[in-house]
Amino acid sequence: MIEATGFAVRAGLPFNRMVTIHWEAGRVEDDLKATARFLKLAGDWVRCQGGVLAFLWVRESGPGKGRHVHILMHLPPDLARGFNRRQRRWLGACGAVWRAGVILSRPVGRSLCHAMTGGPDYEANLTDALGYLLKGTDAQARDALGIRRCEAGGSVVGKRCGVSANIGPGMRAG
Template identity: 45%
Template sequence: MTDRDQNHLPQSVNQTGVQLPIPEIGMALAIKDKISSDGPMRAKMGWGGARNRRDRTSCYLSRKQCEGLIEAAQFAELIGLGFNRHWTVHYEKAGIVELDAPQFIGHLLKLVRDYARPKADRFTALWVRESGEGKGGHVHILMHLPLGRTMRGRTCKWIRLAGGTSRAGVSHVVSIAGRLAAADNGSEHYRHNLAFVLGYVLKCADIVAGEALTLRRFGERAYIIGKRCGSSQNIGSRSRLASRAIAECL
């Protein structure tokens, strides 16, 4: 992520938020011991996460959710599918109500995955919903889309096909670490930028999670109805456990 791109990310924390210094090599790397260095595996594509009730409400990300998202991001990099794009979709501005947001997001990401074919197994993603005054309901999506698959000129169509209305300010895409190929290089620069972006999407972690995981920014309240976060199944908890089991048998 370039300095110019970082200007799009608000730096201040609201009155309930807390900031801690970001580790030198990034928060995601600092928690790397939470997963083992297992080999890659091919997993069923789909959307993981708990089967939350449609009307369940929450105001913060739990520690379990934060750890799951961090591990998913690390596993994506481990199997060579580190996130190369940060896509923000303001679904409320697109006419999607909170109750319908999880279904909208799932449909949206299925369209992106289908676009990645015949390399759909090379697509990974995690997402976190937020809300707030002046912004309304929106979702942050970190994804790996194969090189050669551009999102330019397609996001508006996907939003419409998923049931939303495309208009100015609904969609915003930036490359992580400034260029798409950075994820394939796996440099310290890329990993530091990924840690920064991952820390940003975890800013609604509750106080317990934020302090336990030494997050740079946490405690920001966002009222959400329904599923709050998720990931593609190929980097979800079952895939990570299966990969460990395979590695232990080798």
């Protein structure tokens, strides 16, 4: 995930948005399938608008927090308004019941454009956001990576995390 993040920045696709979807609050049983569907709908829409979506995600669950996913993504800033209008519809297409608290979507840094200019402020915000997603790693990895936050990610069935193909291992190798 760290390598994918660095690759995304170097490829001109810096993560500029963090989306958290509380699938359990939306009454979705298969959060892995719903996450894949949401990202497919979002990616298709961004592509139809002439943009590129890059992302990584981590699933979590547990008592008091329920099944949810954190997604760091690159969203072309000029598509943000249309993206925001469609998120609720995409959640419905994933089987989620709309209600307050199902989705939280916010920029990484001051704004979506902030990532495009980079700099120490953006890098600090990106490091914090990535550290939040990696908070469930073991103590040795957290120490080696300088991740300060420590919190169990809970038990999940199936894949815990993933990245989009355009920043995945195949792209990074070639």
